[in-house]
Amino acid sequence: MQFWHGLLLATALTGFGVLTFHYQKSSDLERIDTALEQQLFVVLTKVREESRPSRRPGRHRPPARGSRPRAMRAYLTTDEISDFLAANELDQDFLVMWQRDGTELGRVGDPAGEIARPEAPQGESQRFNVARTRGHMREVYRYLPPGECVLFGKSIENELAQWHRFGWQLAGSGITIMGLGLLGGWIFLSRSIRPINRISHAARQFAGGQLSERIPQEDVGGELGQLTTDLNETFNQLEEAFARQARFTADAAHELRTPVSVILSHAQAALAKERQAEAYKDSLQTCERGAKRLQGLIDSLLTLSSMDGADGTPVRRSMDLAQIAEQCMEFLQPLVQAHQLAVKSN
DSSP, X not given: OHHHHHHHHHHHHHHHHHHHHHHHHHHHHXXXXXXXXXXXXXXXXXXXXXXXXXXXXXXXXXXXTTHHHHHHHHHHTSHHHHHHHHHSSOTTOEEEEEOTTSOEEEEXXXXXXXXXXXXXXXXXXXXXXXXXXXXXXXXXEEEETTTEXXXXXXXXXXXXXXHHHHHHHHXXXXXXXXXXXXXXXXXXXXXXXXXXXXXHHHHHHHHTTOTTOOXXXXXXXXXXXXXXXXXXXXXXXXXXXXXXXXXXXXXXXXXXXXXXXXXXXXXXXXXXXXXXXXXXXXXXXXXXXXXXXXXXXXHHHHHHHHHHTSOOOOOOOOOOHHHHHHHHHHHHHHHHHHTTOOOOOO
């Protein structure tokens, strides 16, 4: 149970940590992309203004072919763009422009390494900005009809470091919560299964012969409390049954020993010396009565045994106790004489 509790808790914490990390990272990237798109919009606006030809009053001359690339190249060489990059709040930002044939028009800032012109988006995506991550750089670019490309980017090294720290913080928090959860679960489960351990211990002790063993009922409620009560009642009934069985065995042994002793005594007396035929006859009759009594006791024991396993009502009959007492005195007379005792009846 502790294993499954730990597995479930670990799964929940892992899922929560992964979702939280990705949400934070997505939020930061969205914020960065928004700032880059704003700066890119300012640059594109300035390029369009620079590439628009001046119009004199009364003359409508179309712009010369290739005026936009010249305006873009000229814009990159001015101090205005450098001041613009230095004035914003973006870290290590840069600007790169390409003309239609893929030739780089120029760049401003300090981008790391060579930057290949990004692939042109297809369809309706050409009218929108496209964001991408390249190494430790985040970039937003836009294709202008008929094919010029403007890219604005910044370094996200600080953000990467923050995400790294945030990931370790989430992992540390998760491990701490996991440890506390396992400790709390262990304490809770230990207290929950303590009554079960007591029940198991009492059952083993009872099975080992300690019939007086009972299950403590303090601090036990609900279904376990009812189970404890039922088991204790069962133990009581079993103890009473074992006690009855022990008494029955002792009584049966005592009752069986008497006729056997009488038969043995008469047989030994008859074999001790030569006797008259009448004396042998009396001894054999006494042995016969002892055997019949022994047979009756055996039949009674079988009857009692069958009654213990059945729900039938025992058969009752009237008997003459005086006659039974007289028969017992006559039956026990050889034992009385052997022990030099005297038995009287009133």
